């Protein structure tokens with residue numbers, strides 16, 4: 001549990017806890033939730049001092065970015081909102097309004113971006129295609145659903161996605177839209193890939209060299225697709241592009257608790273058993289056909305250009321990010 005003090009309203013801690021516990025999950029959704037939390041914090045600030053307000057918002061930013069380390073959408077959303085404090089705000093009221101407006105503008109941008117991704121991405125799917133997707137990505141799903149709405153007959157293989165089984169959520173979402181879905185264990189992908197025309201997945205972070213960090217198992221799927229020359233697309237908003245990688249940062253990979261892999265009883269009865277539960281892996285750029293963004297479909301090698309255009313240099317320091325490499329030993 002994140003330590004609660006009287007500093008922020010309970011809702012802010014709740015959002016932070018829900019992101020950490022993956023009750024709120026998906027790189028886009030956690031970014032929007034963080035923006036919403038900063039907005040709530042700004043609205044609820046009880047003090048009367050501008051400088052104190054700025055410190056308070058930065059503390060909230062720190063709390064939120066400390067919840068999960070890998071998806072850069074989280075610090076990028078927070079940076080977007082914190083820009084409000086860099087503008088010429090001279091009064092508490094102006095600063096509060098600026099934070100609220102920036103948070104709203106991020107949420108609005110995120111919603112519009114998903115619509116644009118669907119619009120650009122559906123063109124990559126053809127009538128009769130069999131599509132494979134992994135985990136639960138709103139960006140990837142929006143592309144599939146848009147193609148389906150355009151009248152293209154698709155069949156989707158959704159991987160179960162151990163250990164959290166987000167493939168079940170994906171299956172439900174696609175079935176609700178009337179898309180044909182077959183749920184498969186991800187260990188069957190090399191067997192199934194011969195039936196697949198297109199792979200489409202989401203992203204948690206896109207690095208400056210075009211590598212994509214996404215749910216564990218993605219890179220094995222990319223490898224299988226590469227072997228059979230199956231096109232492999234990544235659907236992602238540009239706020240999942242990492243400005244930190246432009247200045248040499250390595251994307252930290254989150255390791256989650258062993259209890260997500262095996263039951264507590266099994267763990268207790270085998271105290272010498274070590275368990276590793278990495279939540280993400282890295283797919284190299286040469287395995288990726290194209291990255292579908294709200295700005296258009298780009299080759300992975302163009303990621304650095306997008307980062308430079310969108311962000312320039314990082315806005316918040318690594319101190320606020322609180323990024324610490326996980327100990328995997």
Ligand SMILES: O=P(O)(O)OC[C@H]1O[C@H](OP(=O)(O)O)[C@H](O)[C@@H]1O
Pocket residue numbers: 024025026027028029134135136137138139140166201202203204214215216235279
């Ligand atoms: O933003 P959207 O496209 O919804 O999802 C992007 C990615 O976020 C998820 O991470 P997690 O489930 O939070 O660990 C998955 O890795 C998914 O592919």
